[in-house]
Amino acid sequence: TFVPAARVDQMRESPSVAAAQRVRELRASGREILDLTVGEPDFDTPDHIKAAAVAAMESGLTKYTPVNGIPALRVAIAKRMLARTGVEFADNEITVGGGAKQVIFLALMATVEEGTEVIVPAPYWVSYPDMVTVHGGTPVVVDCPESDRFLLTAEKLAAAITPATKWVILNAPSNPTGSVYSEQELADLAAVLDRNPHVNVLCDEIYDEIVFTDSPLPNLLSAAPHLRDRILVTNGVSKAYAMTGWRLGYGVGNKGLIAAINKLQSQSSSCPSSISQAAAAEALTGDQSFVTTSVASYRARRDVIFEMFSRIEGLEPVLPQGAFYLFVGCAGLVGKRTPDGTLLENDQDVVLFLLDHASVATIQGSAYGAQAYFRVSFATSEDVLRNAAAAVEKAVASLS
Numbered sequence: 001t002f003v004p005a006a007r008v009d010q011m012r013e014s015p016s017v018a019a020a021q022r023v024r025e026l027r028a029s030g031r032e033i034l035d036l037t038v039g040e041p042d043f044d045t046p047d048h049i050k051a052a053a054v055a056a057m058e059s060g061l062t063k064y065t066p067v068n069g070i071p072a073l074r075v076a077i078a079k080r081m082l083a084r085t086g087v088e089f090a091d092n093e094i095t096v097g098g099g100a101k102q103v104i105f106l107a108l109m110a111t112v113e114e115g116t117e118v119i120v121p122a123p124y125w126v127s128y129p130d131m132v133t134v135h136g137g138t139p140v141v142v143d144c145p146e147s148d149r150f151l152l153t154a155e156k157l158a159a160a161i162t163p164a165t166k167w168v169i170l171n172a173p174s175n176p177t178g179s180v181y182s183e184q185e186l187a188d189l190a191a192v193l194d195r196n197p198h199v200n201v202l203c204d205e206i207y208d209e210i211v212f213t214d215s216p217l218p219n220l221l222s223a224a225p226h227l228r229d230r231i232l233v234t235n236g237v238s239k240a241y242a243m244t245g246w247r248l249g250y251g252v253g254n255k256g257l258i259a260a261i262n263k264l265q266s267q268s269s270s271c272p273s274s275i276s277q278a279a280a281a282e283a284l285t286g287d288q289s290f291v292t293t294s295v296a297s298y299r300a301r302r303d304v305i306f307e308m309f310s311r312i313e314g315l316e317p318v319l320p321q322g323a324f325y326l327f328v329g330c331a332g333l334v335g336k337r338t339p340d341g342t343l344l345e346n347d348q349d350v351v352l353f354l355l356d357h358a359s360v361a362t363i364q365g366s367a368y369g370a371q372a373y374f375r376v377s378f379a380t381s382e383d384v385l386r387n388a389a390a391a392v393e394k395a396v397a398s399l400s
């Protein structure tokens, strides 16, 4: 029999991948499921981006590229970073990889070893803790309750730091809550970082284009440019440009760290797909109207699903400021019984109940380190959202 290495054995399978698999199985067995688990835009990649990929193929951009990507893409990333943060980055401070996910994985591989602590505010994106443990490190999960808008406060950051802390991971807009930090909150976190020069910050900004606030999204680099050598920004084209399948992300930060990531990439994937790189360069520099129209659409859907879930007795949705997820408090349903007498003991039971009795698939908050919530994705049509909310309302009304 096959015995995986202990570090892989300890790793959990991604709960979102598992949820998607459950939906596929139920559909294969003939059930109609309203799927609110998806973590990707339902839109197609814009045509001008596809055209750039075709042009790349036709012009022979079909070979290995430099480990850190084609120069045109790094230039596009530097321009975008400058426009967003006011901070200029040199070519050797930028790398590209097979999705932001891979860049984060390699950044942690490059820096985490036995005894390294990484502060992970909860609710968190499901992959962070496992990406720390697989490299022998310890995720230090800090509970960030709804009363703090699910965000890390300066006090909690200060309390979680030890001499072994190497990273704190910030993700805004957040998956799964859609919360964003204000400029003041970032300045307060920066003040704690000033007192702890051994701590670096990984800013996962993959949803930075998908924001529903009227003012621009604050970012740590603008709030504390003097920390630039201790900040790694990761981002990509998956969410903003509906390019999840193209697998292209990037990292911007300390040149020593970027060199270490490049070394790992040179010995693993060599480089991300040349064709995806050309497409990503077009995405970042070309017509941005897709971003505007898709964000307007997410915003309208957010309002629909938030309003409908707010009316359901026992559910407490939290209005997201960005990304395309609604985090819904379900403590009001825990302790109730289903029509067949089953007790709903926790959020996992609530999610299974909604799947069985409303044919609506969601993901339990405990997968994100937060009890008594579930996550609903609104990267799907308003029709599906309305039907799902109506089905949930009916199922919830049957509880006693």
Ligand code: PLP
Residues within 6 Å of the ligand: 039, 098, 099, 100, 101, 102, 125, 171, 174, 175, 204, 206, 235, 236, 237, 238, 244, 247, 248, 249
């Ligand atoms: N970070 C967060 C918070 C995400 O939700 C995701 C995707 O679900 C990623 C990173 C990974 O994005 P990519 O497709 O660029 O690997």
